[in-house]
Amino acid sequence: MSSSHRRPLALAAAVATAAALGSTALVLPATAADGAPAGPVKIVGGTLDWGVLAGYRAYVTGMAKGTITVADGAKQNEDGSLRFGEPTGQYEPAAGHVVKAAFKGSVTFSSPAPPAGHGFEVKLSDFRIDTGTKKLTADVTKGSATTQDVPLAAVAFAGQSMDGLATTLTKEAGDALGSASYENKAGDPLTAKLEFEKPAPPSPSPTPTKSATPSPTPTKSATPSATPTAPADGPQKILSAKLTWGVKESFRKYVLGAGSITPAGGAAKNGDLFDFALGKGELDAKKQTLNASFEGSLRFQYAAHGIDMTFANPRVAAAGKTGTLYVDVKNASGSKADVPFATLDLSKTDYKSKDGVLALNAVAAAFTAEGAASFANDTTGSLYKAGDAVDPLTLSVAVDKGATLPTGGPTPNTGAAGGTGGTGAAAGTVGGNLASTGAELPAGALLATSGAAVAAGAGAVFLARRRRAVRI
Template identity: 40%
Template sequence: MNARTRSRRVALATAVVIAGGAAALGLPALATAAGPPTLPLTGGTFDWGVKQSFRSYVTGPAAGTITTADGASANANGTFHFTGGTGSYDTATHAVTVGFHGSVEFVSAPHGFDIKLADLKVTTAGTTGTLTADVTAAGSTADDVAFAALDLSAVRPGSGADGAMTFGGIPAKLTAAGAQAFNGMYQEGTALDPADLAVTATAPTTPPTTPPTTPPTTAPTTPPTTPVTTPPTTPATTPPTTAAPEAPATVVDGNLDWGVKESFRSYVTGPVAAGKVELTDGATGTAAGYRFPKGTGSYTADGKVLNAAFSGGVRFLGHLQQGAYALDLKLSDLKVATKGATGTLTADVSSKDLNTGKVTDYDDLAIAALSKVAPVSDGKVVTISAAGAALTADGAKVFSGFYQAGAALDPVTVAVSLAEDAGLPSPPAGTSGGGSAGSGGSGTSGGSTGGDAATIGGTGGGTLAATGAGLPSGTLLGAAGALVLAGAAVTVTAARRRS
């Protein structure tokens, strides 16, 4: 085998193992036979956009700048290109470690933040991996913050220039350490932007002296030939009795208790957006968010099918600019439809794009997919307590892309009465922060930076980190850090795109 052929085999083996999956399990012997226990990796590149909506915010409403340095550059599509990747591949454990040159800095004087990410590293073990970075905010640095978990199970290698192995679209999620480092403004498991990676394995210059292990010659055991016994095909002689379908009961009153998203509420009324929440048509503020009253519709106990519509509306206003609010989102005519343990929450929506100012109206838009729906009925009142709610793809549009489909929303509680004399329960308990009609808000958040599990941010939760669109000023720098890595989260995009 000549050196060129051996180099190609090393590259292939390394690529497959890094990518994971069934193919990776088939080539460890090849990698071991082709070279020493550790192979050097060189010429690595890493293209990373952080988060598109965050970049738009920095250069838009925040009137800020984004600067690359130290070997990083900006791609034509707005992402960032990190170069000079070097590291190693362990043929025994199949672990990969690659570090990259370059930094990217996000600065906004009007909103008072300066955040820099540098020294990015990717490490993998089998079909999982981690992205780390040094994070600097307000002059203090937290080194090697592990904020993204990478999933390589479905990634397959490709080929790039000069024999590089490329890995595109690696899914990334926020880790517990990342959530802790950025004050919990994003929960562990929050989806981040996918990542691309490119590396080149360097073949050893001295050919190996030990030949590859001889593969086993024993043929696989012959499977049993006895066919499976054919099940009886004779149908039952007596058909089951079909019960008459149950008529749905009429909903005579009801309440929907929902806060949309607590961090979004706090952001709107906090010092960054400096906005307010308006409630209309009978909607009221509660400790857990908002109550939408006067429910109408129907409920069928068989199948636990609920279809209910509610009065009231909520309007979020923020970022007052020249007499008009740049953020303007209104939800009204909310409806809940459930069957069994799942359901949908819909609303009429009016949404203003933060960047263009265009207002778009939607009728009966499916905003949230409901889960863990467990209706409980006493014959007069049906309650659904704290059903899970996840943002739909259509719902993500009304937030200008600041949240991705699947993002967790506040839990949904519904109570409807089936009898005129039935009383409805009080609103659920919760943390205040929804705001009442016309309410403003204020808050502070100081905090410390630096350390292995540094908390870059303060104790307050009201920042645009939650929306992906705005950043705090002054003492809210911590929230900005959260937005960069958690909402702006660590999107690892890498590979062969150069500006």
């Protein structure tokens, strides 16, 4: 800009945090993916749509017999509103999950001198948004004078969506547009879509060195191990069962940063995880099939980031070495029953019960496309994708009247897919001490710090593991 000393953009590029937000907050990077980002996250793409005021545009091209000219990369949309691109800026988790972005492009409103027109020319450029101050600013040029960073509108930034946000024109906007009547007038709605820098991959863990000291010879247990039960000839009704699961750890942590997770309807907190009570089901050990439905719901709420999601009535359908976890999902888009939420890796499972109990411990699970889409918002989509890991689940089912379900916490998952356990505490223990949480921005966050969603941010805060449109 010609006549002003442009102060440096305070939103300089920053090193992307290695923690992807898996969730969403405000307009943050897909948050809630793997925890909140440790530092600022750079904006690498996106657009801003705003038309100032439809009535003013109509006045310029109508009564004032003028023109509206876009330049420097700006475009005019079919509805007359304006689009600005090539944003720079960043998401700042430490500053209250604030997004600051500046966009390229300019628009000039002009009218010829009287008597042909009304004789004015005003140029608006370098549009900026700040979710902290909730303002939209721009440089205003009239004649040869440019005033930088003029607050043109207050913007109703709230929650994780930046789609169709209400704007209110300021006194300064009235001065720029040539009429005090524009002050406090509702401006055109504002929509911003942002993409955030992909976080750096985590450093590989060092390879553990083998101990030179031989391990002592294990002593045999005096207690005999559980006796495997011969498979029944057909399907058996499940008499009692318990499912322990937490949805996704990073998302839980994100939400619990300043929100809540409420179990209900048969779900109960078990350490950091949650237990779900049996609804009904059948096990056919010979055919290696299992179908078990459970009762209970988990409601994730994070008002400051616009998150209100409920996951309910999980159902496990397994056949051979694979399975699917189905869940009822309620989010801002509505309610869907029996959503195929995650795939299950049952490659280590033989479906043989021991002392009347089939116990599957820490079964690896990963989002399906439908499961990942459950976290999408209108601005950035989901910070998750099909194949991303969700919390492993621990499941124990009893098919004998006298069988006792194991108690305790799930055995830490060492990478093996769900295996079969014995009876007692060793038989695929079910409880757990994980703190329920959630994550993210835009996006952290979504998208915890949004991350990450954009923002789950989250969750998102979630910072997307890969570049992702932030619809925070």
